[in-house]
Amino acid sequence: MKEEFLYVDKEGYSKLVNHLENRNSELNAFNFIDKTEKEGKIISVKDNICVQGIPATASSKVLSGYVPNFNATVVDRLQKNGFAVVGKTNMDEFGFGSFGINSDKIAHNPFDQRYVAGGSSSGSAIATAIIKNHISIAESTGGSISTPASFCGVVGLTPTYGAISRYGLIDYANSLDKIGVMGRNSESLKYVMNIVSGQDEKDTTSVSNTLEEVRKDKLYVIDNFTKNINQTVLDRFEELLSRFSSDGYKIEHVKIDNLDYSLPAYYILSMAEASTNLAKYQGFKYGHKLKQFSMGYNEFFTEARKDFGMEAKRRIILGTFIRGKSFKQKYYEKALSIRAEIIKRMKSFLKEGFIISPTAPILTPKIDEVKDITPVEEYSMDMLTIPPNLCGFPHISFPYNYEKGLPLGAQLITDHFNDYALLDFVSHWEEGFKYRFAEEIS
Amino acid sequence: MKIGLEVHVALPTKTKLFCNDLAYENQDIPNSNVCPVCLGLPGSKPVLNKKALEISANIANSLNCKIPAKTSFVRKVYFYPDLPKGYQITQLDGAIGKEGYISIKNKKVGIRRVQIEEDPAKILREKDYSLIDFNRSGVPLNEIVTEPDIENLEELKELIKELRSILYYNGVDINQEIKSDLNISLAENRVEIKNVTGIKNLISAAEYEIQRQSQLIKDGKDVIMETRTYKEDTEETVSSREKETEEEYGFIFESDLTFYETSNIKLNKVVIPSKIAHELAEKNGYSEETIRELVMFNKRNLYLLSNTPKEDFSKAVALIEKFYSFGIMDYSDNQFEMMLKYDVSSMDKGTFMSRIEGKEPIKEADKKEIEEYLILTIKQDSTLQGREDEKAIGFLIGKLKQKYHMDSKEAKEIIEKTIKTQKVN
Numbered sequence: 131m132k133e134e135f136l137y138v139d140k141e142g143y144s145k146l147v148n149h150l151e152n153r154n155s156e157l158n159a160f161n162f163i164d165k166t167e168k169e170g171k172i173i174s175v176k177d178n179i180c181v182q183g184i185p186a187t188a189s190s191k192v193l194s195g196y197v198p199n200f201n202a203t204v205v206d207r208l209q210k211n212g213f214a215v216v217g218k219t220n221m222d223e224f225g226f227g228s229f230g231i232n233s234d235k236i237a238h239n240p241f242d243q244r245y246v247a248g249g250s251s252s253g254s255a256i257a258t259a260i261i262k263n264h265i266s267i268a269e270s271t272g273g274s275i276s277t278p279a280s281f282c283g284v285v286g287l288t289p290t291y292g293a294i295s296r297y298g299l300i301d302y303a304n305s306l307d308k309i310g311v312m313g314r315n316s317e318s319l320k321y322v323m324n325i326v327s328g329q330d331e332k333d334t335t336s337v338s339n340t341l342e343e344v345r346k347d348k349l350y351v352i353d354n355f356t357k358n359i360n361q362t363v364l365d366r367f368e369e370l371l372s373r374f375s376s377d378g379y380k381i382e383h384v385k386i387d388n389l390d391y392s393l394p395a396y397y398i399l400s401m402a403e404a405s406t407n408l409a410k411y412q413g414f415k416y417g418h419k420l421k422q423f424s425m426g427y428n429e430f431f432t433e434a435r436k437d438f439g440m441e442a443k444r445r446i447i448l449g450t451f452i453r454g455k456s457f458k459q460k461y462y463e464k465a466l467s468i469r470a471e472i473i474k475r476m477k478s479f480l481k482e483g484f485i486i487s488p489t490a491p492i493l494t495p496k497i498d499e500v501k502d503i504t505p506v507e508e509y510s511m512d513m514l515t516i517p518p519n520l521c522g523f524p525h526i527s528f529p530y531n532y533e534k535g536l537p538l539g540a541q542l543i544t545d546h547f548n549d550y551a552l553l554d555f556v557s558h559w560e561e562g563f564k565y566r567f568a569e570e571i572s
Numbered sequence: 573m574k575i576g577l578e579v580h581v582a583l584p585t586k587t588k589l590f591c592n593d594l595a596y597e598n599q600d601i602p603n604s605n606v607c608p609v610c611l612g613l614p615g616s617k618p619v620l621n622k623k624a625l626e627i628s629a630n631i632a633n634s635l636n637c638k639i640p641a642k643t644s645f646v647r648k649v650y651f652y653p654d655l656p657k658g659y660q661i662t663q664l665d666g667a668i669g670k671e672g673y674i675s676i677k678n679k680k681v682g683i684r685r686v687q688i689e690e691d692p693a694k695i696l697r698e699k700d701y702s703l704i705d706f707n708r709s710g711v712p713l714n715e716i717v718t719e720p721d722i723e724n725l726e727e728l729k730e731l732i733k734e735l736r737s738i739l740y741y742n743g744v745d746i747n748q749e750i751k752s753d754l755n756i757s758l759a760e761n762r763v764e765i766k767n768v769t770g771i772k773n774l775i776s777a778a779e780y781e782i783q784r785q786s787q788l789i790k791d792g793k794d795v796i797m798e799t800r801t802y803k804e805d806t807e808e809t810v811s812s813r814e815k816e817t818e819e820e821y822g823f824i825f826e827s828d829l830t831f832y833e834t835s836n837i838k839l840n841k842v843v844i845p846s847k848i849a850h851e852l853a854e855k856n857g858y859s860e861e862t863i864r865e866l867v868m869f870n871k872r873n874l875y876l877l878s879n880t881p882k883e884d885f886s887k888a889v890a891l892i893e894k895f896y897s898f899g900i901m902d903y904s905d906n907q908f909e910m911m912l913k914y915d916v917s918s919m920d921k922g923t924f925m926s927r928i929e930g931k932e933p934i935k936e937a938d939k940k941e942i943e944e945y946l947i948l949t950i951k952q953d954s955t956l957q958g959r960e961d962e963k964a965i966g967f968l969i970g971k972l973k974q975k976y977h978m979d980s981k982e983a984k985e986i987i988e989k990t991i992k993t994q995k996v997n
Contacts, residue, residue, distance in 0.1 A: 334618070
């Protein structure tokens with residue numbers, strides 16, 4: 131199958147918007163659907179990525195009313211190539227969440243509305259699952275592409291850190307944030323990656339390296355990576371491995387020491403950075419504006435910043451604590467060393483083969499089941515997606531099975547800049563496996 | 573007594589530190605030189621101005637600092653309305669310069685750090701509200717932090733002069749209002765005076781504070797560790813009444829930027845004008861003080877004097893002073909060299925100007941012709957005969973100026989001489 135996108139003319143666009151608005155009232159895939167008539171190849175964009183003239187809220191009340199006057203570099207490049215942005219997709223506030231429930235409007239799984247869509251790029255995954263031949267521009271800091279892609283049954287690529295410009299991305303954690311792509315097959319992802327990747331003078335951390343496609347026939351299963359996984363998930367995954375084995379891949383079980391530390395290291399670094407990124411929201415320049423001008427500025431800022439959601443507040447407080455003089459060495463600097471060490475250890479395997487695992491350690495949970503779990507329980511759900519995210523390794527989540535009507539995703543990791551090898555791998559998978567999509571809105 | 577300084581100077585770049593807005597030109601309309609980056613809009617990212625990095629490395633080098641192989645930035649987080657991102661991008665461990673010094677007369681004053689940072693916006697305080705002008709947001713600064721090695725007011729003045737001179741030679745606009753923080757401790761406790769604007773205020777704040785602390789000590793009272801501000805109108809420092817807690821900025825690596833290699837930065841030859849003044853004084857046996865005055869804040873003078881041979885040196889100094897006294901600033905190297913031929917000490921402006929324009933003094937041979945012309949003129953005009961008054965001489969000066977393009981002084985001399993000779997004859 132060649133890359134295909136949903137192309138609409140102006141008339142078709144209005145029809146599409148109507149359909150989407152209907153579905154959106156139940157699924158909450160979009161924070162904003164653009165009614166301005168346009169034509170082109172339809173894409174959606176996560177709501178933390180700026181599109182000129184369209185609101186960008188990152189699902190936060192503090193940003194309500196913010197309409198960027200500039201395009202993110204990815205959006206610029208896509209628009210120049212005939213893509214049209216239909217809307218901004220729902221997400222956990224600022225990317226803080228694994229289920230898509232840390233938003234004013236909880237995102238629902240398109241296969242069964244009682245279930246979560248996964249987060250934080252929940253809306254991008256839903257949109258991809260319900261719109262014909264859809265592509266969505268998403269973003270991952272610790273697993274925000276893989277997890278929702280897995281729960282919604284679509285392909286989600288998180289590229290090497292720096293492969294896609296972050297210019298126009300509303301920051302969560304700058305050293306970890308990666309813009310990526312969700313789609314319905316590897317070919318269309320490759321088409322879009324060719325457009326959006328590549329160095330950008332507006333983002334210093336974007337890199338000029340060419341993305342490669344070095345095939346590997348070895349699949350590493352990290353045993354200490356896959357412990358604490360739900361038994362059904364593990365059983366299905368074992369079946370997948372036997373299939374790959376019979377397809378000629380060499381499966382090797384290995385252990386990577388101290389991989390357990392990647393979770394705390396990730397949360398320490400991401401919260402420390404997030405707490406500085408959220409300092410700019412002060413309630414008087416853009417977004418939600420406070421009108422109580424009689425207050426002193428300290429009081430004013432305190433009042434304005436009450437508008438953050440619970441998880442955002444938690445991360446500001448923890449992040450600020452972590453950055454404190456007396457704790458910095460204890461946490462932040464240690465986390466940096468752990469990251470460096472884990473990169474080294476994972477890299478030694480990734481030079482030889484891919485690392486494969488389920489994407490999520492659990493079956494898709496119901497919204498009611500996760501509404502009241504503790505933050506630490508929620509953080510631990512990211513255990514499989516965090517190591518590659520912490521280390522900036524490219525990884526992809528692809529659907530490989532359906533359990534009680536809900537999709538299951540597997541995650542493949544490769545070495546820095548070998549992003550296209552992931553798409554190549556998945557394209558081979560797609561030759562023998564037919565994805566089921568929730569809907570075909572056009 | 574221990575005094576330490578933190579000085580902030582704006583760097584001579586065309587554009588701002590992290591975006592392409594103009595840093596200094598066209599600033600009349602508030603908020604006209606702004607963009608998503610310097611407004612701190614969500615989604616924007618900083619990109620380092622390499623020119624600012626180059627200038628900073630050169631300043632650090634002039635201040636004898638160690639320049640690390642790689643330099644990097646941090647976020648300094650605090651809340652103030654003039655700080656659009658809620659943090660300032662600045663430097664700490666990865667600073668462009670560390671462990672340097674400035675030499676003043678009898679000692680070296682340590683430089684702890686030279687760091688690159690962005691200027692916040694400007695707050696315009698009105699009667700019951702404030703306005704913010706983001707034109708200044710993101711202007712490139714260097715913060716230069718000294719060790720508390722300064723031990724008296726004289727050293728402080730000397731250090732400031734020396735530092736400004738070095739900065740001037742690095743292209744920094746020396747007329748800008750330099751903002752400083754000042755630490756002064758006469759006793760155990762350190763007093764910090766924050767945000768002093770301008771050099772005059774800095775000196776007078778230090779003067780007042782030294783006086784205040786000595787008086788407290790004399791009276792047997794404690795000097796409290798505190799932050800104070802300088803009041804320009806009353807010329808005194810007053811307590812800021814801030815809670816004395818240790819500042820907590822939660823510094824963190826700025827990961828929107830990267831590590832910048834310093835090995836490829838072009839470092840210019842270091843020019844320490846006071847040192848050169850000293851050398852010139854030794855070499856030419858001339859007053860060091862005079863040379864310092866001429867070269868500390870004038871690159872041209874330093875260049876001219878450095879290239880003057882010993883035998884012409886005092887003439888060159890006199891010539892520069894003459895140029896000053898006549899307010900002539902735009903003379904060429906050739907003109908300077910040409911003027912060295914003359915004894916300019918008693919030259920009036922007119923003669924001086926005609927020499928600059930290349931007019932030679934009247935030659936003896938020509939004088940004879942002029943004298944003859946004068947005699948003839950007087951002979952032919954009966955109203956001029958026997959007169960030595962101003963009006964008659966003025967008339968003759970006019971004639972000579974017209975015919976021989978002489979300047980007034982020269983013409984007058986030759987007229988008076990001719991009349992005198994005629995009388996004797």
